[in-house]
Amino acid sequence: MVTLPKAVRQHYGLGPDTPLTLVDWNGVFILSPRIPVVTDLAKQIAVERAAAGLSVQDLLRTWDQERYGADVPQSEDA
Template sequence: MDTTVQVRQRGSLTLPADLRERYGIEPGDTFRLLDLDGIFVLTPMTPMVPELAWEIERARVEAGLDTAALLTALREERARYVAETYGDD
């Protein structure tokens, strides 16, 4: 596809409606702009936090851990890491 877009006064670009529809682009979606020596590549940023949160929740349920047990294990692991990394002061 070959199309022309115009940079607005505040630096905004408007993507053509057919592209937004084809790729399911919604208001508020986030993109990364790569500058390859003057060739701009626009790629969608996939929100990883919600995806990661669901994966952690799935693993927690599969392991049979409740939230309190998970937090306790995380605190213990953090304390072990700090002791190994920075010593037992």
């Protein structure tokens, strides 16, 4: 277990559950926050989708249209 000074935790916005990565670079230890990129992107997409009034089905339908053009396979729930 490693304890970081309160000032450092506050400055970098680190909480008790913030995942960190430890890298050993020829005897020099580098400790950095692990940035959950995919999780952050998924949250951003969900917020923007809701703000636009779109459902997940709307996004999938549009994706299919982009992918297949006019020949979009129809699902049973469409």
